[in-house]
Amino acid sequence: MARLHRIWYIDELVLTIFEQCPLSSAAALARTCWRMYRIGTPLIWASPPLSALISLVEADDELEPVSSKTRIRRSRRRSKNSARAKAVFPPTRLQFLAPWITDLVLVDTIRDENLAIETLMEVVTQYPTESLFTRLQTLVIIALSADFLDTISKFTKTDLAWIKVFLKPPLVDDQDDPESGYESFLSQLCAMSRLDSLTLYGSDTTAEAERHFISAVLQRFPELDTFDAWRMQTDTEFFRTLSNASQLAHLRIQLGGLPDRTELGTVSLPNLETLIVEYGSNTDLQNLLSSLEAPLLYLIQLDFHDTVEIVDYELNDTTGFTSKAYQLIVQRIASSWSKTLEELTISRLGPIRTHAATHRMWGFDTIRPLLSCHQMRKFQIPPAVRVRVNGADLIQLGKSWPRIRELSLAGFGSPVEQNAWVGVEPFFTFLGACRELELLELSVRLERAPDIVPDIDNPPEAVALCYDSPLRELSVHDCPAVDVDYTAKLLRRLFPKLERFHYARRGVMTWTGHRPWDIDRVLCMRELTERLGVEWDGD
Known part of the structure; x- marks a missing residue:
């Protein structure tokens, strides 16, 4: 069925099937719906596109309408009331499909003349919405104007599980203009039956x-679960208002200037679970992390936003994009959420073009405080940065x-x-300890593997524990040249589910000086990728 779904769009498939069912036969339409339901996913039209x-x-509208005599005859059988006779409508396929729809996405079609909602x-x-969409649970709305929310108010006022x-x-786009860009939506939003997730992405x-x-939205919907305003610069008053959202679980914001904790x-935010922050000042970020009380927080994503090239910061500088600055940030995170933290992603929005290794090579002390976070599931460093790790650190x-x-x-x-x-050897020890690993980016010296595992089919007990790892994506970065046949066989035993293989290409490392060992490494890794038969992705 999944393969069939890749060939057919769900709307094309369903329309094709239902075109064979005459509107005059309600029984045939009902039977077809039930049979499609029994077939199962993806043929259930549970989440159709708008x-x-x-x-x-529109296909129903193009059909030849029921004759007036037939309509009157049917209406007389149902009721003698002439007013009721005027309200009799021909059946539509939507009547029979709607009860199976559980999720609906309504997109503002103001810019698409071909889609008239x-x-x-x-x-x-x-029809009463409750009788037409009897299984509808989730509603996603993408609105470009308040008029669209008015048009679909029939849905938004229905009792649903999630909106x-x-x-x-x-x-x-004019930050000098004090007028709100979202105020026009307020009355329509507040008229909705509920609001669980709100994204401002103008x-x-x-x-x-x-x-x-x-303030009005949070007051009307204190149960708001997700608030995403990544293009809105926040301030002190915003966080004071946000404290009223006691049920907020997911927050994405862009920091403006923030004072200290005092x-x-x-x-x-007692129920906050995920926090994504875009910021341009380490001081602002430190102030927020120092003030935030979120005992359930398990996911943090830090996006340092800077559109200029890195200058030559001092090694101990804590204001720029430096190892020392992030060591302090990581210390703050570890001290507050060591028991709950599972995912930490550090990224940088903007170019890093400096060739200075001091800004690209971070010491292990930068992330050492995170060793107290024993629930970690994901750790991602910024692009173009490398953490210097030795064997003891990896173990x-x-x-x-x-x-x-x-x-x-x-x-x-x-x-x-x-x-x-x-x-x-530390690489094998690490793999044996982490049996849920699916992605690993690490500079490792694989050419020494034959010294540890001379016979791949009869490995030492410690190495045998590493076999059949669930790893799907591996980057060995600047691993030296290896014995291709041996290494390909070893990696297949270690990672039978491997799908992608990465390594650093000489072409993008212009400051390496095209050293001979680097050229040999690149050619060897390319051949190794071919032997593995996985997707090649040199970085």
């Missing part, structure tokens, strides 16, 4: 301009993070450095 619903209604709503308004709204008003705005809008106060990581699934210690485009590899 275009399919509109096409279905009014056509669909004309039919929907003829998610994306607001994208046009031309919200252009840049500020919390000051949106203060009334945000002035900012405590930001209490300690394995002991501290036995549940780790994704670990990146050598990012895309990070430095190629000779004699900075992890030995193969």
Whole structure:
């Protein structure tokens, strides 16, 4: 069935089937719905695209209508009331499909003349929503205007289990304009039966301009679960308002200037689980982390936003994108969420073009505080950065993070450095300790593997524990040249599910000087990838 779904779009498949069912036969339509339900996913039309619903209604409209004599005759049999006779409508396929729909995505079609949602709503308004969409649980709305929310109010006022709204008003891009870009949506939002997730993804705005809008939404929907305003610069008053959202579980924001904890106060979000922050100042981030009380927080993503090239910071500088700065940030995170933290992603939005190894090569002390976070499942470093790890460090990581699934210690485009590899023996020890690992980016010296495992079919007991790892993606970064036949066989035994293989290409490491050992390494890794038969992805 999954293969069939790849060939057919669900709306095309369903429309094709239902075109064979005459509207005059309600029994045939009902039987077809039931049989499709019994067939199962993906043929159940549980989450149809809006275009399919509109096409279905338009297809019914194009059919030859029931004659007036037939309609009157049927209406007289049902009732003698002439007013009721006027309200009799011919059956539609939507009547028979709608009861099977559980999830619905409604997209503002104001920019698409071929999709007129009014056509669909004309039919929907003829029936009580509860009787038409009897299984509907989840509603996702993408609105470009308040008028669209008015048009679909029949859905938004229904008692559902989850409603998610994306607001994208046009031309919200002047931060000098104090007017809100989202205020026009307020009355329609507040009229909804519930609101679980709200995303503001128009252009840049500020919390000051949106203060009334945000305050009114949080007051109307105190149970709001997700708030995403990544293009809105926050301020102190925003966090004071946000403290009223006691049920908030997922937050994505862009930091503006924040005072220290004394002035900012405590930001209490007792149910917060995930935090994604875009910021341009380490001080602002430190102030937020120091003020935040979120005992359930398990996922943190830090996006340092800077559109300029890195300058030559001092080694101990804590204001820029440096190892020392992130050591302090990591210390703060570990001290607050060591018992709950599972995922930490550090990234940088903007170029890193400096060739200075001091800014690209981070010491292990930068992440050492995270060893106290024993629930870690994912750790991702910024692109073009490499964490210098020795064998003892890697073994300690394995002991501290036995549940780790994704670990990146050598990012895309990070430095190629000779004699900075992890030995193969600590590599085996780490693999044996972390049996849930699915992604690993690490500079490892695999050419020494034959010294540890001379017979791949009869390995030492410690190495045998590493076999059949669930790893799907491996990056060996600047691993030296290896015995291709031996290494390919070893990697197949270690990682039978391997799908992608990465390594650093000489072409993007122009500052390495095209050293002979580096050229040999690249050619060897390319041949190894071919032997493995996996997707080649040199970085």
